Amino acid sequence: SRLTMSESDDDKPLKSSKKEPKPEEDDDDVPLKKAKSSKKENVQSQVKEENAPTAAKESKKKKKTKRKRGDDDDDDDDDDEEDFDTRKKKAPAKKEKSSKSSSKSAKTDGKGQPKKPKKEVKVEPVYEWWKDEQPLAQGKKWRFLEHNGVIFPPNYEPHGVKMKYDGQIISLTPEQEAIATMYAAMSRTDYAGKDVFKKNFWKEFSEKLGKNHAIKDLENCDFQPIVDHLDAEREKKKALTKEEKLKIKQAKEKTEAPYVTVVLDSHLEKNGNFRVEPAGLFRGRGEHPKMGQVKGVIQPEDITMNCSEDACPPRCSLPGHAWQSLVHKDEQTWLAFYKDTINGEFKYVFLSAGSSLKGQSDREKFEKARELKKHVARIRQRITQGLKSSGLEMQQNTALWLIDNLAIRAGNEKDTNEEADTVGCCSLRVEHITLGTDEEGPTIYFNFLGKDSIEYKNLVKLRPKDEEKAKEGEENPCVSFVREGEEKNFRRVVENMRSLTSNSKKPSDDVFDQLNTSSLNTYLKDLMPGLTAKVFRTYNASFTLDQELYKLEDHPEKSSFLRNDATQLKFYNDANYQVAILCNHSRAVSKTFDSQVEKMDEKIKGLHEELADLKKKKKSADNKEQMKKKIANLEERISKQETQKQIKLKLAGVALSTSKVNYLDPRITVAWCKRFGNFPLNKVFNKSLITKFKWAIDEADEDWRF
DNA sequence: ACTGAGACTTGGAATAATTTTC
DNA sequence: GAAAATTATTCCAAGTCTCAGT
Numbered sequence: 001s002r003l004t005m006s007e008s009d010d011d012k013p014l015k016s017s018k019k020e021p022k023p024e025e026d027d028d029d030v031p032l033k034k035a036k037s038s039k040k041e042n043v044q045s046q047v048k049e050e051n052a053p054t055a056a057k058e059s060k061k062k063k064k065t066k067r068k069r070g071d072d073d074d075d076d077d078d079d080d081e082e083d084f085d086t087r088k089k090k091a092p093a094k095k096e097k098s099s100k101s102s103s104k105s106a107k108t109d110g111k112g113q114p115k116k117p118k119k120e121v122k123v124e125p126v127y128e129w130w131k132d133e134q135p136l137a138q139g140k141k142w143r144f145l146e147h148n149g150v151i152f153p154p155n156y157e158p159h160g161v162k163m164k165y166d167g168q169i170i171s172l173t174p175e176q177e178a179i180a181t182m183y184a185a186m187s188r189t190d191y192a193g194k195d196v197f198k199k200n201f202w203k204e205f206s207e208k209l210g211k212n213h214a215i216k217d218l219e220n221c222d223f224q225p226i227v228d229h230l231d232a233e234r235e236k237k238k239a240l241t242k243e244e245k246l247k248i249k250q251a252k253e254k255t256e257a258p259y260v261t262v263v264l265d266s267h268l269e270k271n272g273n274f275r276v277e278p279a280g281l282f283r284g285r286g287e288h289p290k291m292g293q294v295k296g297v298i299q300p301e302d303i304t305m306n307c308s309e310d311a312c313p314p315r316c317s318l319p320g321h322a323w324q325s326l327v328h329k330d331e332q333t334w335l336a337f338y339k340d341t342i343n344g345e346f347k348y349v350f351l352s353a354g355s356s357l358k359g360q361s362d363r364e365k366f367e368k369a370r371e372l373k374k375h376v377a378r379i380r381q382r383i384t385q386g387l388k389s390s391g392l393e394m395q396q397n398t399a400l401w402l403i404d405n406l407a408i409r410a411g412n413e414k415d416t417n418e419e420a421d422t423v424g425c426c427s428l429r430v431e432h433i434t435l436g437t438d439e440e441g442p443t444i445y446f447n448f449l450g451k452d453s454i455e456y457k458n459l460v461k462l463r464p465k466d467e468e469k470a471k472e473g474e475e476n477p478c479v480s481f482v483r484e485g486e487e488k489n490f491r492r493v494v495e496n497m498r499s500l501t502s503n504s505k506k507p508s509d510d511v512f513d514q515l516n517t518s519s520l521n522t523y524l525k526d527l528m529p530g531l532t533a534k535v536f537r538t539y540n541a542s543f544t545l546d547q548e549l550y551k552l553e554d555h556p557e558k559s560s561f562l563r564n565d566a567t568q569l570k571f572y573n574d575a576n577y578q579v580a581i582l583c584n585h586s587r588a589v590s591k592t593f594d595s596q597v598e599k600m601d602e603k604i605k606g607l608h609e610e611l612a613d614l615k616k617k618k619k620s621a622d623n624k625e626q627m628k629k630k631i632a633n634l635e636e637r638i639s640k641q642e643t644q645k646q647i648k649l650k651l652a653g654v655a656l657s658t659s660k661v662n663y664l665d666p667r668i669t670v671a672w673c674k675r676f677g678n679f680p681l682n683k684v685f686n687k688s689l690i691t692k693f694k695w696a697i698d699e700a701d702e703d704w705r706f
Numbered sequence: 707a708c709t710g711a712g713a714c715t716t717g718g719a720a721t722a723a724t725t726t727t728c
Numbered sequence: 729g730a731a732a733a734t735t736a737t738t739c740c741a742a743g744t745c746t747c748a749g750t
Binding site: 273275277282283284285288340345347409410411412414419420422424450451452453517518521532533534590592596657686687688 | 738
């Protein structure tokens with residue numbers, strides 16, 4: 001099997017090369033090794049120096065013996081650095097690697113090329129779990145886990161800048177100043193104008209001020225001096241020279257190095273979020289009832305640590321403090337957790353997205369979605385049947401139809417005193433639904449706030465017979481046509497929705513009054529083991545991408561899509577776009593969007609003028625051939641500009657990244673890239689995605705199907 | 707069946723880094 | 729060569745779903 005990713009050695013950003021057989025980045029080898037050794041040293045030395053040495057040694061020994069039992073090729077008994085190094089290098093070599101990459105090491109070393117002008121695509125080293133047999137017992141996530149815990153934000157340093165109240169200069173205690181500064185820091189955000197935010201903040205601020213304080217209310221507070229101070233600080237930071245900035249960065253890297261990598265079983269893994277969240281004002285999304293509340297300082301005493309029994313436990317870096325507790329839960333993947341001070345929510349420290357633990361569960365997620373693919377016809381039949389019944393069963397199947405066809409979320413209940421009022425399928429209310437009709441038949445209009453208070457507005461209707469109209473609707477992201485073959489079911493769904501939203505119900509009543517996500521999932525488990533509502537989102541997203549990408553196979557305009565990387569990328573992004581629309585993944589349009597588009601318009605206009613000018617000149621020119629060329633050139637530039645503008649408009653409020661990161665089986669993309677002239681994967685996956693999906697890059701060949 | 711604790715995935719915004727443009 | 733635009737990364741909020749206890 002030819003593997004794009006892992007055989008090339010050329011880490012040059014493709015750029016020039018169209019579709020030479022030569023694969024693009026895979027520079028991973030090189031940086032891989034480099035990074036490895038340095039990192040290792042960090043971790044190891046850190047483990048040795050910072051942790052109680054005896055404990056460390058002890059644990060290491062145990063680990064070693066363990067490892068020997070596990071795989072016996074590893075029996076050097078010098079110190080651990082070496083231990084890891086050899087492992088890392090050995091592991092790939094001894095495993096099936098050999099088959100395809102005899103050239104690998106040669107490549108690595110054989111490149112003494114000059115500096116690339118462009119960015120290098122470095123790929124993080126990852127432990128290649130998919131090449132390992134996994135002898136872990138059921139439910140166990142690891143045998144050995146050792147790490148250095150978490151890193152705390154620095155203590156608050158009072159700046160002494162005085163705010164004003166009613167025109168008077170006010171002195172604050174450091175504690176009071178700290179939260180006044182948090183407030184000042186948010187003065188230019190939207191939160192600053194929100195009553196709930198101000199109310200919640202004032203409650204805490206006034207408490208901190210105490211009774212009889214000179215400051216009596218928020219309205220007459222003037223935080224401007226602090227705001228100015230913060231601005232000045234920011235400016236100062238910005239004004240640092242390149243060298244100074246670099247120095248700071250390096251210092252930070254150095255202090256964080258011990259936390260970046262952890263030991264999991266017999267290899268190293270990247271840690272994820274080992275930085276404890278700093279105190280600040282809570283910024284909920286949407287109309288969150290708790291926005292503006294102070295998110296308190298987290299102390300070691302709030303944190304529970306998880307590591308293996310035979311590991312050297314993480315040392316608490318704050319003098320005079322201690323972790324709340326130390327546990328050894330090998331059926332869990334978290335390294336540490338604490339509860340936030342807003343709603344008492346759990347905050348976990350996990351390994352990074354590229355780690356084996358995340359990778360394995362990611363793969364399982366997609367495998368489950370593929371399992372659903374095998375059963376989906378049967379399940380849909382069952383749903384179709386169920387639509388015709390009444391009571392609970394009708395509700396269940398109507399809800400499922402929506403979940404399957406519109407890719408909406410399950411919709412757990414929420415307590416609106418504690419959280420923003422958002423809904424999903426099971427929690428839809430009558431006020432979110434509008435039934436109607438148009439030329440084609442019945443329609444349902446959905447209008448509600450979903451996760452993160454993102455608007456979901458969708459007019460669901462039958463596809464018009466008139467091609468023109470169909471096309472129009474297709475381009476409207478707020479309209480979706482009922483899937484082919486589902487027309488009859490849709491009519492039934494509309495009838496059901498009519499009865500579920502009938503006049504006897506208030507707008508604030510639940511549509512599915514007998515449903516909750518838990519009973520719905522119980523029902524789904526019956527249809528397929530392990531099936532839950534969210535699997536439909538994964539399934540439909542991935543299935544859609546697979547379908548869309550395969551359309552290129554015998555597309556009438558295939559060759560024009562394959563003309564160059566840009567056109568091919570556009571084809572991919574259009575497919576990705578379909579998914580993003582399906583899943584309602586949106587993003588804020590930049591504040592300067594309008595002016596940006598205006599600029600583009602002007603540019604295009606300018607080019608047109610230039611073109612007209614050229615054409616005029618051509619008539620009287622002696623060198624007609626050259627002029628012709630120039631004109632053609634310009635026309636090409638204009639068309640490029642115009643497509644760019646189209647893309648910009650199309651993607652204005654749409655986020656493609658969310659589906660890429662969470663919903664699209666990476667193997668679909670990998671296969672497509674391999675199928676079409678080794679299309680450079682790094683045009684569709686950035687560095688983190690390539691790291692995260694290394695398993696898929698290895699696994700999927702060109703005819704892999706979701 | 708119901709509840710709440712717990713664990714893990716998913717999500718957009720903020721911020722940092724890089725590239726493009728003028 | 730600086731400003732603007734674009735892209736990658738970090739941050740942390742907000743979902744889903746499981747499970748244990750009643």
